[in-house]
Amino acid sequence: MVIVANQLSKEYKIGQRKSGIVGGLQNIIHKEYKIVKALENISFEIGEGELVGYIGPNGAGKSTTIKILSGILTPDSGECKVLGKVPYKERINYVKDIGVVFGQRTQLWWDLPVIDSFELLKDIYKIPKGDYIKVKKELIEWLNLESFINTPVRQLSLGQKMRCELAASLLHSPQVLFLDEPTIGLDAISKLAVREFIKKLNKEKGVTVILTTHDMDDIETLCNRVMVIGKGQILLDGSLETLRNTVSKDRRMILETYEGTNGFSINGATLIEEEKNRLMIDFNPDIITPAELINILSTKYKIKDILIENTPIEEIIAKLYGELNI
Numbered sequence: 074m075v076i077v078a079n080q081l082s083k084e085y086k087i088g089q090r091k092s093g094i095v096g097g098l099q100n101i102i103h104k105e106y107k108i109v110k111a112l113e114n115i116s117f118e119i120g121e122g123e124l125v126g127y128i129g130p131n132g133a134g135k136s137t138t139i140k141i142l143s144g145i146l147t148p149d150s151g152e153c154k155v156l157g158k159v160p161y162k163e164r165i166n167y168v169k170d171i172g173v174v175f176g177q178r179t180q181l182w183w184d185l186p187v188i189d190s191f192e193l194l195k196d197i198y199k200i201p202k203g204d205y206i207k208v209k210k211e212l213i214e215w216l217n218l219e220s221f222i223n224t225p226v227r228q229l230s231l232g233q234k235m236r237c238e239l240a241a242s243l244l245h246s247p248q249v250l251f252l253d254e255p256t257i258g259l260d261a262i263s264k265l266a267v268r269e270f271i272k273k274l275n276k277e278k279g280v281t282v283i284l285t286t287h288d289m290d291d292i293e294t295l296c297n298r299v300m301v302i303g304k305g306q307i308l309l310d311g312s313l314e315t316l317r318n319t320v321s322k323d324r325r326m327i328l329e330t331y332e333g334t335n336g337f338s339i340n341g342a343t344l345i346e347e348e349k350n351r352l353m354i355d356f357n358p359d360i361i362t363p364a365e366l367i368n369i370l371s372t373k374y375k376i377k378d379i380l381i382e383n384t385p386i387e388e389i390i391a392k393l394y395g396e397l398n399i
């Protein structure tokens with residue numbers, strides 16, 4: 074196993090401030106604290122070459138996990154090993170093995186041209202010259218950085234900056250990559266470019282990736298495995314299919330008709346939305362097959378078009394968070 078987390082726990086102690094003059098004095102004399110349990114005994118294992126999505130609502134503990142795995146934070150209890158090393162105990166040695174990207178922070182020098190940041194990282198990571206030239210060329214190509222490689226980072230768009238962040242985190246050819254919300258705030262085209270790159274990196278270089286995100290399209294396009302965290306605990310760990318089936322086996326049919334409709338009652342099928350000539354229907358294939366449903370509907374309506382799809386992943390996740398009460 075490349076990553077092993079065993080019973081990791083982490084609490085934060087937050088100072089509570091009272092307002093007003095009396096409160097201000099009380100703050101000095103007797104400060105009160107609130108304890109936030111960010112992680113409670115979480116355990117998981119990730120094998121070589123896996124691309125795992127790590128999802129959960131705001132404040133669930135995702136970033137705290139990534140910070141522990143990347144050696145930035147030390148857990149209060151439990152242990153983890155990445156590539157056989159304990160991240161927070163062997164930090165200097167360890168950073169050479171991993172790449173980290175935090176979507177809302179930068180590892181690039183803001184005022185310098187991108188290429189200068191790369192050169193500095195080459196020295197920091199002590200990358201041999203030959204390796205650096207080869208890897209840099211490949212990353213510039215894969216991420217299409219050529220046209221702005223000499224531009225200062227502060228002048229880049231969010232999408233261009235994220236592509237540079239990804240390159241910067243991989244110049245030393247790490248075998249494990251931690252991505253904390255790499256598509257946050259990006260436009261649709263940049264998101265696609267970032268996703269394509271992550272996919273290629275994982276497939277062609279075998280890099281093991283953990284990806285936290287709130288964008289379910291990231292998960293759907295990239296991850297075979299998803300871990301769901303809520304209130305500091307891992308609540309589900311499996312394929313996207315398992316996750317779908319946990320919530321509901323329903324599939325969705327969009328039906329367009331030539332003339333108006335007025336509802337229906339069919340066992341195993343539920344009308345979700347009805348507009349003039351368009352019906353959105355969820356159905357359980359264990360109760361009624363798509364062919365049976367189409368058969369019944371075609372006796373009721375003059376059908377123009379039919380589309381059958383999975384329930385959108387956003388809806389599945391929203392339902393899942395609701396059911397898990399997180």
Ligand SMILES: Nc1ncnc2c1ncn2[C@@H]1O[C@H](COP(=O)(O)OP(=O)(O)OP(=O)(O)O)[C@@H](O)[C@H]1O
Nearest residue numbers: 085087109111129130131132133134135136137138
């Ligand atoms: N430095 C800190 N000091 C105090 N509390 C913190 C700190 N960092 C995180 N927390 C708290 O710990 C809990 C878990 O936070 P964490 O950032 O790990 O969640 P997350 O799943 O990454 O959330 P998000 O999706 O909003 O980024 C939250 O309640 C958060 O407020």
